[in-house]
Amino acid sequence: MFSYIEPLFRPPSEARSLILQVTNGCSWNHCTFCEMYTAPQKKFSVKPQTEIEQELQQVANSGYPVRRVFLADGDAMTLSFRRLKEILLAIRQYLPDVQRISSYCLPRNLKNKSVDELAELQQLGLSLMYVGCESGDNLVLEKVAKGETYASSLDALHKIKQAGMKSSVMILNGLGGQQYSEQHAINSAKLMNSTQPEFLSTLVVSFPMGEERFQQGFGGDYQPLTQRQLFGEMEILLDTLQLERTVFRSDHASNYLVLKGTLNRDKEQLLQQVRTAIHQPGVIPLREEWQRGL
Numbered sequence: 001m002f003s004y005i006e007p008l009f010r011p012p013s014e015a016r017s018l019i020l021q022v023t024n025g026c027s028w029n030h031c032t033f034c035e036m037y038t039a040p041q042k043k044f045s046v047k048p049q050t051e052i053e054q055e056l057q058q059v060a061n062s063g064y065p066v067r068r069v070f071l072a073d074g075d076a077m078t079l080s081f082r083r084l085k086e087i088l089l090a091i092r093q094y095l096p097d098v099q100r101i102s103s104y105c106l107p108r109n110l111k112n113k114s115v116d117e118l119a120e121l122q123q124l125g126l127s128l129m130y131v132g133c134e135s136g137d138n139l140v141l142e143k144v145a146k147g148e149t150y151a152s153s154l155d156a157l158h159k160i161k162q163a164g165m166k167s168s169v170m171i172l173n174g175l176g177g178q179q180y181s182e183q184h185a186i187n188s189a190k191l192m193n194s195t196q197p198e199f200l201s202t203l204v205v206s207f208p209m210g211e212e213r214f215q216q217g218f219g220g221d222y223q224p225l226t227q228r229q230l231f232g233e234m235e236i237l238l239d240t241l242q243l244e245r246t247v248f249r250s251d252h253a254s255n256y257l258v259l260k261g262t263l264n265r266d267k268e269q270l271l272q273q274v275r276t277a278i279h280q281p282g283v284i285p286l287r288e289e290w291q292r293g294l
Contacts (some may be wrong), residue, residue: 001058001059001062002019002021002193003161004019004021005021005024005041005042006041007036007039007042008021008073009036009074010070010072010073010079010105011070011104013168014070014102014175014253016068017068017069017070017102018059018068018069018095019029019070019072020052020055020056020069020071020072020087020091021047021073022045022046022047022052022071022072022074022079022087023044023047023072023074023075023076023078023079024042024044024045024046024073024075024211024254025042025043025045025074025075026042026073026074026075026106026221027044027075028108028147029044030076030145030147031134031144031145031147032081032144032213032217033132033134033144033145033175033205033207035207035208036074036210037073037074040136046083046167049083049090050085052087052090053090053094056090056091056093056094056095057094058093058096058180060094060187062142065101066095066097066098067097067100068099068100068102068272069098069101069102070101070102070103070230071087071102071126072104073104074104075104075106075109075250076103077105077106077109078106078109079112079130081117085121086124087272088101088121088124088125088126089124091125092124092125093172096128096172097126097153098273100125100127101124101125101126101127101171102126102127102128102130103126103128103129103130104130104132105129105130105131105160106131106132106148107131107133107148107152107153107155107156108147108148108152108156110156111152111155115162115163117224118159118163118165119162119163119164122164122165124207126163126165126167127166127169128165128167128168129163129167129285130167130205131153131160131164131167131168131169131170131197132147132170133148133153133157133170133171133188133191134171134172135171135175135176135184135187135188136150136153136171136184136187136188136189136190136191136192137150137176137180137186137187138150138187139176139183140180140183140215141178143180143218143235144168144175144214144217145217149271150187150190150191151190153195154195155195157169157191158195161195161196166198167251168199168201169197169199169200169201169204170202171188171192171200171201171202171203172200172202172203172204172205172210173202173203173204173205173225173230173233173234173237173250173255174204174205174224174225174229174233176207177218177221177223177224177225178225179221179222179223180226181229181232181233181236182233183224183241184233185233185236185237186237186240188238189236189242190240190242192241192243192246193240193243195244196243198246198247198248198274198286199246199247199248199249200246200247200248200263201248201250201254202237202249202252203252203254203255204230204252204254204255204256204292205254227256227286228278230256231256232275234259234274235271235275236259237280238263238267238271238274239271241263241264241267242264243263244264244280245263245265245266246263247262247268248261248262248263248266253287253291254289254293255284255292255294256285256286256287256292257273257277257284257287259273
């Protein structure tokens with residue numbers, strides 16, 4: 001029905017959502033660990049409102065029931081409050097049965113949006129933000145050219161909560177390599193403790209197109225974590241987390257060890273799984289390399 005500019009990405013939990021591509025690519029696109037939007041056709045651009053409404057009209061005319069909408073690509077929240085409001089009003093007009101609208105969100109994209117503006121967007125249906133914090137450690141964030149800091153992520157997550165929205169935060173296991181593994185885990189946990197996101201997930205950093213670009217930020221000294229070291233970093237992260245009621249998932253295709261629970265309720269159970277994987281190899285089933293991917 002739609003003419004997407006591919007490749008197209010969305011969170012695993014949006015598998016049954018209507019993917020509405022309101023922007024193409026990522027306006028930042030400097031993160032050395034991310035190759036999602038580096039293809040020539042993924043140069044950042046904004047889709048005209050008339051095209052968005054034409055697509056929504058097509059969906060409405062099809063009669064296909066839509067309950068959830070995901071605003072793609074990786075940077076929809078870079079749009080102004082005015083543009084986002086226009087899009088949400090159009091969704092309400094053409095697809096009145098939609099119950100949830102979500103989007104990826106770079107922390108910087110909320111810097112010039114007030115809590116009141118975000119609250120208005122929330123009232124129009126935008127209720128969930130997928131925030132790629134990646135790390136809570138400033139040195140690691142600098143080395144991977146994330147363009148964010150502990151403070152900028154903290155401010156964005158607080159704004160989201162104050163506006164009545166929910167946040168789903170992503171942390172990248174192994175992002176700091178062997179040298180910065182411990183501080184990456186501890187400071188990421190501290191960021192989560194300070195913001196109490198509704199959802200938290202971990203992915204394993206991977207380089208399907210090679211490490212050369214990523215290594216430059218580390219001066220060529222980046223040493224990837226072994227499988228056991230990845231589990232060790234996860235142990236530190238979980239042990240440091242102090243969350244009240246956060247749904248935790250480490251079940252993305254990139255993860256060797258699948259973990260699911262609610263923190264802190266299931267913290268000890270999750271830690272036991274990780275420790276068993278470290279100290280008793282073979283007891284807990286792990287994903288094989290061929291089963292893993294982005």
